[in-house]
Amino acid sequence: MKRMLSGLLAFVLAVPPLLGSVQRSDANTIACGQVYTVGRGDTLSGISLRSYGSLLYQPIYTANVDTIGTNPDRIQVGQRLTIPCLTPTTAAADQIAPVEGQLIFTFNKASAPPFIINSGIVDKYLAEIAEVTDGRVTFVDPDVMNRDHAAQLGLVTSGQVDGAYVLNSHLAASHPLLQLPMEPMFGGSAEQTAVSLWRLHARYFAETNYFDDAKLLGFISSPAAHIWRDGAVPVTADEGIADKNQYEVPYFSGLDTRGPAKMRAEVAAWAANYGAQNDEPPTFFLAHGAAIALGIWDETSSVEVMEVDNGLYTPTFSVVLSNEAWAKISPADQEAILQVSGEALANRSAAWDAFDNSFRSRMLDLGLVFEKAGKPLLNDLFLSSLDDLKVWSASAERLGIPANEALKFYLTNLHSLKDRLIYRAPEVDVEQHPFVTGDL
Numbered sequence: 001m002k003r004m005l006s007g008l009l010a011f012v013l014a015v016p017p018l019l020g021s022v023q024r025s026d027a028n029t030i031a032c033g034q035v036y037t038v039g040r041g042d043t044l045s046g047i048s049l050r051s052y053g054s055l056l057y058q059p060i061y062t063a064n065v066d067t068i069g070t071n072p073d074r075i076q077v078g079q080r081l082t083i084p085c086l087t088p089t090t091a092a093a094d095q096i097a098p099v100e101g102q103l104i105f106t107f108n109k110a111s112a113p114p115f116i117i118n119s120g121i122v123d124k125y126l127a128e129i130a131e132v133t134d135g136r137v138t139f140v141d142p143d144v145m146n147r148d149h150a151a152q153l154g155l156v157t158s159g160q161v162d163g164a165y166v167l168n169s170h171l172a173a174s175h176p177l178l179q180l181p182m183e184p185m186f187g188g189s190a191e192q193t194a195v196s197l198w199r200l201h202a203r204y205f206a207e208t209n210y211f212d213d214a215k216l217l218g219f220i221s222s223p224a225a226h227i228w229r230d231g232a233v234p235v236t237a238d239e240g241i242a243d244k245n246q247y248e249v250p251y252f253s254g255l256d257t258r259g260p261a262k263m264r265a266e267v268a269a270w271a272a273n274y275g276a277q278n279d280e281p282p283t284f285f286l287a288h289g290a291a292i293a294l295g296i297w298d299e300t301s302s303v304e305v306m307e308v309d310n311g312l313y314t315p316t317f318s319v320v321l322s323n324e325a326w327a328k329i330s331p332a333d334q335e336a337i338l339q340v341s342g343e344a345l346a347n348r349s350a351a352w353d354a355f356d357n358s359f360r361s362r363m364l365d366l367g368l369v370f371e372k373a374g375k376p377l378l379n380d381l382f383l384s385s386l387d388d389l390k391v392w393s394a395s396a397e398r399l400g401i402p403a404n405e406a407l408k409f410y411l412t413n414l415h416s417l418k419d420r421l422i423y424r425a426p427e428v429d430v431e432q433h434p435f436v437t438g439d440l
Contacts, residue, residue: 028050029050029051030047030050030051030083031051031083032051032052032083032084032085032086033083033084033085034082034083035080035081035082035083036080036081036082036083037078037079037080037081038075038076038077038078038079038080038081039077040077042075042077043073043075044057044060044061044068044072044073044075045057045259045261047060047081047083048060048114051083052086052113052114053113057072057114057260058114058115058116058293058355059084059086059114059119060081060082060083060084062355062358062359063081063082063083063084064079064081064082065358065359065362066362067079067080067081068081069299069366071298072260072293073261086113086114086119086123101136102135102136102137102138103136103137103138103325103328103329104138104139104140105137105138105139105140105162105163105321105325106139106140106141106142106161106162106163107122107126107139107140107141107142107161107162107163107164108141108142108145108146108152108155108156108161108163108164109122109141109145109164109165110145110146110147110148110149110152110164110165110167110252111147111252112147112259116351116352116355117165117220117222117317117352120348120351120352120354120355121220121348121349121351121352122165122220122319124348125319125340125341125345125348126139128340129337129340132336132337132339132340133333133336133337136330136333137329137333137337139162139163142160142161146160146161149166149167149170149252150167150170152164152165152166152167152170153166153170153171153213153214153318153320156214156320156321156322157213157214157322159322159324161322162321162322162325163319163320163321163322163325164319164320165220165317165318165319165320166317166318166319166320167252167315167316167317168181168182168315168316168317168318169182169315171318175210175211175318176391176392176395177205177210177392177395177396177399177401178197178316178318179388179392180197180200180392180410181193181197181221181311181313181314181315181316182313182314182315182316183313183385183388183389184242184308184310184311184312184313184381184382184384184385185308185310185311185378185381185382185385186310186311186314186385186410186411186414187221187224187310187311187313187314187316187414188224188309188310188311188314188414188417188418188420189223189224189349189350189353189420190220190221190222190223190314190349190350190352190353190356191221191346191347191349191350191352191353191417191420192221192414192417192418192420193221193224193311193314193316193349193414194218194219194220194221194316194345194346194347194349195343195346195347195349195413195417195420196410196413196414196417197219197221197316197346197410198218198219198342198343198345198346199343199409199410199413200406200409200410200413201216201219202342202343203406203409204396204401204402204406204409205401208399208400208401209399210399211318213323214320214321214322214323215320215321215322215323215325215326216318216319216320217319217320217321217337217338217341217342217345218318218319218341218342218343218344218345218346219316219317219318219319219345219346219349220316220317220319220345220346220348220349220352221314221315221316221317221346221349221352222287222314222315222316222349222352222356223287223288223289223311223314223352223353223356224287224308224309224310224311224312224313224314225285225286225287225290225311225312225313225314226285226286226287226288226305226306226307226308226311226312227241227283227284227285227305227306227307227308227312227373228283228284228285228286228291228296228297228303228304228305228306229281229282229283229284229303229304229306230281230302230303230304231302231303231304231369232281232302233280233281235306235371235373235377236377237374237376237377237379237380238380240380240384241283241312241377241380241381242312242380242381242384242385243384244283245283245284245285245312246274246282246283246284247267247270247271247274247282247284248285252315255290255293255294260293260294263293263294264293264294264295267294267295267296268295281303284296285312285313287356288305288356288357288359288360288363289355289356289358289359291303291305291359291363292359292362292363297363297368299366299367304368304369304370304371305368305369305370305371306370306371306372306373306377307370307371307372307373308373308377308378308381309372309373309418310378310414312381319341319345350420353420389407392407393407
């Protein structure tokens with residue numbers, strides 16, 4: 001069985017130079033919006049550093065994936081790469097001279113600037129707030145950005161920053177009601193999940209004090225995680241797959257902050273150790289973009305994916321503003337902000353779907369073998385969450401929320417938004433989904 005690891009290990013053990021070896025980073029700055037010709041010694045990290053001041057190259061790679069291919073560390077001299085422009089942000093509050101009646105708040109972004117949650121969602125949302133309030137409410141970066149996802153809510157409630165987005169999985173103890181999308185079959189596409197969670201909040205949670213420590217403006221979601229494993233060991237409905245995520249990738253505290261190259265090195269080391277001690281290949285739960293960024297899959301590997309449309313888990317974020325900051329905003333501007341928050345903000349998660357789907361499309365073009373989870377596996381995944389759902393229900397009932405009614409409402413919304421699963425295969429009969437048939 002150890003031979004089954006060969007495809008994965010052959011790729012991940014061929015680790016490229018770490019970020020510390022970036023070359024030409026002291027060369028002239030590369031302006032965005034132009035086409036850059038790759039020179040000798042260039043790396044995507046180095047090009048990104050010269051373009052954005054950051055080693056995280058996802059925007060450049062995504063814009064040029066058809067030219068580069070599946071391995072972002074194998075760019076070729078002479079390739080012509082489009083350098084996309086990111087939404088500009090102000091580095092520090094003192095760089096803006098406030099005018100009369102203008103409120104300038106700091107907003108901490110735990111992920112690195114080019115990552116999709118910032119460049120595709122949050123930066124545009126904050127810019128929209130400034131627009132709808134005619135510049136009276138403006139957000140800037142703090143002088144020092146705190147990248148610790150676990151610290152974000154504390155930064156806001158302690159007054160160190162005014163706003164932030166908080167990875168809800170770090171709030172499991174204090175905000176258990178937000179953990180629903182982390183259960184198998186309770187998420188989906190980023191937009192589908194964020195909208196469904198917000199509707200659940202608006203209908204049932206908002207009347208309680210479950211989130212009274214800060215002003216909750218809305219939710220953002222990433223796409224759901226799927227099952228990745230060597231194709232020689234197919235996924236079956238009776239193996240208890242929900243408990244087999246053998247390497248929990250530190251996606252939001254590693255891949256998007258320390259960068260893909262360092263994370264590939266960590267995965268390589270882990271996979272080598274796993275292969276030496278086990279007779280079966282490892283199982284990973286990842287979105288498509290993470291699978292390719294971490295080297296779990298490339299066009300030469302034997303790793304395949306079992307896609308679960310509603311996911312093994314779906315990470316979500318709460319966008320919050322301190323109660324003190326919110327109280328400073330006029331009622332008219334509060335109303336204007338709320339109009340572009342809530343479900344409107346949740347809809348912006350579609351940018352993350354498009355980001356992930358760009359990787360998936362390229363992987364399929366290059367031969368990724370995939371299957372869609374069938375009804376027996378979907379049933380098994382749903383049933384695996386029942387114990388956690390009992391705990392969730394008890395937490396809801398303590399707040400006076402009719403748990404069964406709320407769960408049904410949430411699942412109904414997930415299904416009603418099935419069209420937001422932008423990569424759903426047309427041959428899948430959605431009417432046979434267990435949410436619809438009631439066979440769970």
